[in-house]
Structure formats: C-alpha cells, structure tokens
Amino acid sequence: MTMYRDHAININSEKYRHLLIEKTIPAKTILLNEGEVSRNAYFIKNGCLRLWFNNKGKDITFQFFFENEAVSSAESFRSGEPSLFSIESIEPSTICIISKKNFENILMNDPEYAALIQGTIVKRMSHYSRLFMSYIKNTPEERYRELLKNSPHIIKRIPQHYIASYLGITSVSLSRIRNRL
DSSP states (O other): OOSBTTBOOOTTSHHHHTTEEEEEEOTTOEEEOTTSBOOEEEEEEESOEEEEEEETTEEEEEEEEOTTOEEOOHHHHHHOOBOSSEEEESSOEEEEEEEHHHHHHHHHHOHHHHHHHHHHHHHHHHHHHHHHHHHHHOOHHHHHHHHHHHOHHHHHHSOHHHHHHHHTSOHHHHHHHHHHO
16 A cells, blocks of 8 residues: 555555554544544545644644545654644545554664655645645635646545635635636
C-alpha cells in the first residue's frame, strides 16, 4: 500500500502484513478524537477519511484522504501529545492499522521506507502551506475553483457540507458559488 500516489512502497506486502490489522469500518467512524493521543496510523485500502477539528462548536474539515494514502495525527503519533484534530471516515472504508511501535520498527529497519515517510511529511507540509495561503489570498469562489482544478475527485466523492467546511464557508454559500459557475 502506498503512502501517497507519487511513491510506491508496499506497506501491505508479506514483509509487513503481520504488523497490520485490516478493518472495515462504516461511514462516520471516529478513529481518533481531538485531544486524544494518537497510537495508530492508518493506510486506506478503500474509502475516504477526513481530518477535522472543532472550533467553538463548528466542525472544520481541513484535509481528505483516499485510497492508497496514509493518515495519522503525525505530531501526536510521534510526540505522545494530544491530537489537535479528529480522524473520521466519510464513507465505508477498509483500512490497515499499524501501531506506533510497529511503525517505528519499520522506520528503523527500512531506510527506503523512512525516506518515503520524510517525503510524505514534506508533501503534507506543502499542502498545509498552500491551504493556509489560499485562505489568506483567495475568495471562497477562488478556493472552490482551485479545488475543482486540482482535486476534482473531492467534488465527486465528498458531501457538500464537508466541502463547504473545507473551503471555510457555509453549505448555502457553496451552493451559490456552484450555481454561478
């Protein structure tokens, strides 16, 4: 199973299969609650997960993950500090779960995989930087157009209220933007 689409390394190969727990979960399954310490990382075989946090009672989605991608609360997973966000399934999903201990064992014994993880972290940080700048520079309509251009699969698979949350707008505002385009 790949960490992200640009680099292929099979974490689900026979070499590591004994370290993983495969699980099928329904939509709206919380894998990690904001404020809990992350003890696992997740590799998505099929389905979709999202990262979100609560801001004064408002659900804010800030990233989506799909097939052949990995997700965790990396800071919490590595440091043992409480997670700043929750991880939840959006649709029924099949995931492979790896514990922190098993993950660290792979990193220590597989330099190729350790390099892949480093690349994944850089890619994730780049995504967050672009998202942050987009919130500062762009209007909601520009953010939606950017999403259509760069990630049309999100528009096709994700419910509108999650997309609106991701864009930092209400579902009503998103409907208006979509009707104008």
